[in-house]
Amino acid sequence: MADGALMTDKDKALAGELAKDLTRRPGREEAEAAVRTLLAYIGENPDREGLIDTPKRFVKAWDDWFEGYNLDAEDVLARTFEEVEGYDDIVLMKNIRIESHCEHHVAPIIGKAHIAYLPDTRVVGISKLARLADIYSKRLQSQEILTNQIAQTLDRVLQPKGVAVLIDAEHQCISTRGIHKTGVSCVTRCFTGAFKTDPALEDRFFRLVG
Incomplete structure (x- = not known):
């Protein structure tokens, strides 16, 4: 035809x-x-x-x-709370399901994100961390850029002492086409502030993520 x-x-x-x-x-x-x-x-x-x-x-x-193109990630983090009763340890939300699409083949990227930050003077509702991941995931992406966008936005808006983001995901542009390799995942990470400069804090993050 x-x-x-x-x-x-x-x-x-x-x-x-x-x-x-x-x-x-x-x-x-x-x-x-x-x-x-x-x-x-x-x-x-x-x-x-x-x-x-x-x-x-x-x-x-x-x-x-691709709902993420119509949403502002910074707006999601706009409402913060200063009453933390002296809490000064890691806030971690792990195993956040990631559903995205690669920008090269528009094939699904499915995996999990682990997002942590060390508060300074403010905290944000924990559901907002998952929402932040959703907004950037629901766009055409590379996993490296997605990881950085989540970390840098959280760092810029919340201004914590540090941010840690790790994503572990399978790319169907690899598993369903091309080299057809299944069961292969890609791991990316982005650390800022204390997570980048303090090896002990970095190690705690990885142990908490498991």
Whole structure:
């Protein structure tokens, strides 16, 4: 089947308009037309019963998977608390499920994040640490950048004595395509402040993470 053989005139017009100006954000109809194009590209019929609503479902799924582009990570950390009753030890949230997509193949990245900080004068609700990870995860990512974004944002907004972030994740661009290696995970970390300068604190972090 020739490329685009099953594209409607409306699909072609929308694709043409999008190609003219890639600096603006496309509308939903344009996104759905692009999905129809991809279905035709692989040799499918976008108009068959099982696929007729796939473009709408696909775009709706992307709205969920890439919600992070519409959210401000710093806003999530805006509300902090100064009443810590003298608490001056590590705050750690571990085993936070990470669901992201690699920026090279748009393939899933699934794993866990461990986020810790050493408070100075303020703390933040622990659920916000998981939310921070979600916001950056729900974007096209490399794991190295994702790790740094979480750590640097927490460090910049909360201004603690130190931050530690470790992510252990499997990349399906490796397990389901290319070299097809399953059971392989990538580990990245980013330390700031005391976690970077104090080996004993770094060691405690790793022991707590287990």
